[in-house]
Amino acid sequence: xxxxxxxxxxxxxxxxxxxxxxxxxxxxxxxxxxxxxxxxxxxxxxxxxxxxxxxxxxxxxxxxxxxxxxxxxxxxxxxxxxxxxxxxxxxxxxxxxxxxxxxxxxxxxxxxxxxxxxxxxxxxxxxxxxxxxxxxxxxxxxxxxxxxxxxxxxxxxxxxxxxxxxxxxxxxxxxxxxxxxxxxxxxxxxxxxxxxxxxxxxxxxxxxxxxxxxxxxxxxxxxxxxxxxxxxxxxxxxxxxxxxxxxxxxxxxxxxxxxxxxxxxxxxxxxxxxxxxxxxxxxxxxxxxxxxxxxxxxxxxxxxxxxxxxxxxxxxxxxxxxxxxxxxxxxxxxxxxxxxxxxxxxxxxxxxxxxxxxxxxxxxxxxxxxxxxxxx
Amino acid sequence: xxxxxxxxxxxxxxxxxxxxxxxxxxxxxxxxxxxxxxxxxxxxxxxxxxxxxxxxxxxxxxxxxxxxxxxxxxxxxxxxxxxxxxxxxxxxxxxxxxxxxxxxxxxxxxxxxxxxxxxxxxxxxxxxxxxxxxxxxxxxxxxxxxxxxxxxxxxxxxxxxxxxxxxxxxxxxxxxxxxxxxxxxxxxxxxxxxxxxxxxxxxxxxxxxxxxxxxxxxxxxxxxxxxxxxxxxxxxxxxxxxxxxxxxxxxxxxxxxxxxxxxxxxxxxxxxxxxxxxxxxxxxxxxxxxxxxxxxxxxxxxxxxxxxxxxxxxxxxxxxxxxxxxxxxxxxxxxxxxxxx
Amino acid sequence: xxxxxxxxxxxxxxxxxxxxxxxxxxxxxxxxxxxxxxxxxxxxxxxxxxxxxxxxxxxxxxxxxxxxxxxxx
Numbered sequence: 053x054x055x056x057x058x059x060x061x062x063x064x065x066x067x068x069x070x071x072x073x074x075x076x077x078x079x080x081x082x083x084x085x086x087x088x089x090x091x092x093x094x095x096x097x098x099x100x101x102x103x104x105x106x107x108x109x110x111x112x113x114x115x116x117x118x119x120x121x122x123x124x125x126x127x128x129x130x131x132x133x134x135x136x137x138x139x140x141x142x143x144x145x146x147x148x149x150x151x152x153x154x155x156x157x158x159x160x161x162x163x164x165x166x167x168x169x170x171x172x173x174x175x176x177x178x179x180x181x182x183x184x185x186x187x188x189x190x191x192x193x194x195x196x197x198x199x200x201x202x203x204x205x206x207x208x209x210x211x212x213x214x215x216x217x218x219x220x221x222x223x224x225x226x227x228x229x230x231x232x233x234x235x236x237x238x239x240x241x242x243x244x245x246x247x248x249x250x251x252x253x254x255x256x257x258x259x260x261x262x263x264x265x266x267x268x269x270x271x272x273x274x275x276x277x278x279x280x281x282x283x284x285x286x287x288x289x290x291x292x293x294x295x296x297x298x299x300x301x302x303x304x305x306x307x308x309x310x311x312x313x314x315x316x317x318x319x320x321x322x323x324x325x326x327x328x329x330x331x332x333x334x335x336x337x338x339x340x341x342x343x344x345x346x347x348x349x350x351x352x353x354x355x356x357x358x359x360x361x362x363x364x365x366x367x368x369x370x371x372x373x374x375x376x377x378x379x380x381x382x383x384x385x386x387x388x389x390x391x392x393x394x395x396x397x398x399x400x401x402x403x404x405x406x407x408x409x410x411x412x413x414x415x416x417x418x419x420x421x422x423x424x425x426x427x428x
Numbered sequence: 429x430x431x432x433x434x435x436x437x438x439x440x441x442x443x444x445x446x447x448x449x450x451x452x453x454x455x456x457x458x459x460x461x462x463x464x465x466x467x468x469x470x471x472x473x474x475x476x477x478x479x480x481x482x483x484x485x486x487x488x489x490x491x492x493x494x495x496x497x498x499x500x501x502x503x504x505x506x507x508x509x510x511x512x513x514x515x516x517x518x519x520x521x522x523x524x525x526x527x528x529x530x531x532x533x534x535x536x537x538x539x540x541x542x543x544x545x546x547x548x549x550x551x552x553x554x555x556x557x558x559x560x561x562x563x564x565x566x567x568x569x570x571x572x573x574x575x576x577x578x579x580x581x582x583x584x585x586x587x588x589x590x591x592x593x594x595x596x597x598x599x600x601x602x603x604x605x606x607x608x609x610x611x612x613x614x615x616x617x618x619x620x621x622x623x624x625x626x627x628x629x630x631x632x633x634x635x636x637x638x639x640x641x642x643x644x645x646x647x648x649x650x651x652x653x654x655x656x657x658x659x660x661x662x663x664x665x666x667x668x669x670x671x672x673x674x675x676x677x678x679x680x681x682x683x684x685x686x687x688x689x690x691x692x693x694x695x696x697x698x699x700x701x702x703x704x705x706x707x708x709x710x711x712x713x714x715x716x717x718x719x720x721x722x723x724x725x726x727x728x729x730x731x732x733x734x735x736x737x738x739x740x741x742x743x744x745x746x747x748x749x750x751x752x753x754x755x756x757x758x759x760x761x762x763x764x765x766x767x768x769x
Numbered sequence: 770x771x772x773x774x775x776x777x778x779x780x781x782x783x784x785x786x787x788x789x790x791x792x793x794x795x796x797x798x799x800x801x802x803x804x805x806x807x808x809x810x811x812x813x814x815x816x817x818x819x820x821x822x823x824x825x826x827x828x829x830x831x832x833x834x835x836x837x838x839x840x841x842x
Contacts, residue, residue: 066752098750099749099751102751102754399758
């Protein structure tokens with residue numbers, strides 16, 4: 053597969069790892085947070101942590117939009133299907149997320165809810181056309197990568213005057229989340245979890261560009277290197293971060309130049325701005341309320357806003373008391389530090405956001421790295 | 429009574445009621461396609477002499493959707509599935525039964541196509557379908573056709589593959605490329621909408637098993653990695669035998685198109701179903717002889733040693749990646765769904 | 770979060786669509802989020818949409834940077 057296989061070459065990976073080991077200063081530690089579910093996955097799947105010297109540590113950030121989706125929002129989606137009898141269209145990732153009362157979308161489906169898994173947002177419009185007598189709701193989730201397709205379907209629905217389609221919008225914003233982590237007491241004030249640098253998300257950055265990260269580099273004086281999705285990209289980005297830290301620089305660098313420009317995708321951004329506006333605040337599972345971190349459908353497109361159309365209220369539902377997801381998402385604790393990890397909490401029976409999707413730190417560790425901590 | 433209209437006719441509730449319509453369906457379709465003395469005798473059961481030695485019996489239900497897919501259909505899948513279950517016990521399959529649950533409204537043309545395919549698959553495999561049953565359920569209660577097949581076979585002496593016999597040091601062998609069937613099925617799911625030339629690998633494997641047993645009668649384990657893929661089967665075997673397994677990622681035979689389709693959908697080929705492949709675990713001394721025998725057989729051309737059995741109280745299945753690191757290959761959690769993240 | 774994959778455009782289709790190919794597998798996708806795409810271009814494909822054009826020159830340059838890691842000693 054072109055532009056995929058070359059970026060997964062094992063021999064090159066080892067050379068990059070050796071270069072990192074050579075350049076890393078043995079007198080210090082490098083704490084690097086990656087903020088992209090795709091990166092979490094690549095790191096775990098290829099065992100990248102195994103290749104790095106012990107003083108270069110990777111910390112998993114809240115890079116998974118499914119994981120940070122609050123229980124209350126899933127409850128609302130389930131209610132749309134079970135109680136309001138809408139056809140609920142969703143990406144596969146959300147199907148198994150546990151919500152209140154032992155339900156999930158998958159379980160609600162077993163109870164008779166009409167829940168359909170889709171691969172592309174445009175599938176919703178097809179379903180709406182096929183079922184003119186039913187309400188069709190798109191359970192829209194995702195960061196900036198996935199938001200533009202939602203904008204496109206709303207615009208198409210508006211253009212075509214589709215009467216039975218709306219979107220339950222749960223799109224969230226990357227820079228807000230990074231900011232929230234950096235503003236958290238542990239990181240900003242107390243310095244107990246020193247985070248030295250960030251690996252910037254791959255595909256979010258194709259949309260928003262590299263420019264929005266300048267703020268972090270300046271304000272917090274931490275380097276940000278945007279990395280491509282493949283393991284060699286991640287290793288090269290780590291190498292670039294190590295160099296920046298050694299040289300005392302705090303800049304935004306772009307490793308993923310083949311898909312990311314400073315400006316990003318202007319057309320996509322324009323379409324998103326046409327359809328969506330910022331919410332003043334939004335609850336993130338594990339992080340609490342985060343200001344200006346999520347989107348809602350603009351007044352102009354109200355007929356396509358499921359929250360307005362169905363009068364959806366929101367009830368916040370807390371996680372299990374012993375769940376350490378909040379600390380794990382901020383890089384303060386590791387999965388294995390949580391009492392519930394691999395005991396009460398597992399991919400089959402996730403108790404918190406980090407275990408819910410395969411991108412979550414706990415799920416990735418459980419699936420790929422659990423044996424290491426057992427052996428240790 | 430007018431003959432069945434295979435062009436435009438449909439299954440209705442009378443076909444399952446046990447009366448004339450049922451009898452006609454059996455006579456003009458099932459008996460005609462499966463064509464053997466047992467069915468011709470029109471009794472409710474088939475009588476056969478019991479061979480000396482040990483017998484194996486296995487059963488399988490098939491609910492695949494779509495009914496027709498590149499490389500096969502629910503009919504031949506049903507025959508291959510049970511033939512393979514029997515073969516994985518080291519047995520030579522002899523007789524099958526076939527139970528049908530048909531949905532009211534199913535086109536007779538489709539049913540005939542399926543039954544023809546079953547007859548052909550059975551003849552090619554050298555087995556007879558000797559008894560069966562048909563019921564009809566109301567429209568909306570089934571996916572067109574559900575088929576349950578049960579098979580019996582006979583095991584030669586000295587042959588004893590069992591899931592609890594894997595030992596540290598043993599080699600893990602697969603008979604060919606992984607994930608073909610699952611990808612072929614998914615390519616037909618309209619909302620996933622991708623086009624590929626990949627076909628299902630559905631096949632009867634008893635001939636291949638015989639070739640393997642001829643050079644190594646004491647194979648420790650044999651299993652076909654169907655639902656849940658190779659990863660699930662290996663986890664089952666590791667668990668039953670109380671051992672660990674370490675795979676070599678670079679040794680896994682996977683077609684580039686299957687790898688690409690899995691990339692597109694966010695799936696791991698290790699967890700994708702196969703219907704014409706087997707996993708064998710054998711003593712290290714037997715491994716190369718077994719692989720050679722497999723490669724000489726049409727269904728084993730891409731056979732390869734893909735891993736080793738290890739001492740491991742945790743019974744983990746792990747894989748050495750092309751990067752030189754290790755990752756877990758855990759049990760499948762629920763059903764593997766295409767993902768966006 | 771970003772399961773996205775580089776895919777080659779093999780055919781332009783009406784309605785701002787294209788047929789793309791990855792490792793021999795073909796899929797239709799929407800070009801509503803990108804401009805100026807031609808047959809032979811590579812795009813980044815995410816949930817049925819091309820979200821950006823892949824710059825082949827930059828891809829080669831990046832690979833060259835990786836290779837350079839092995840030369841320094």
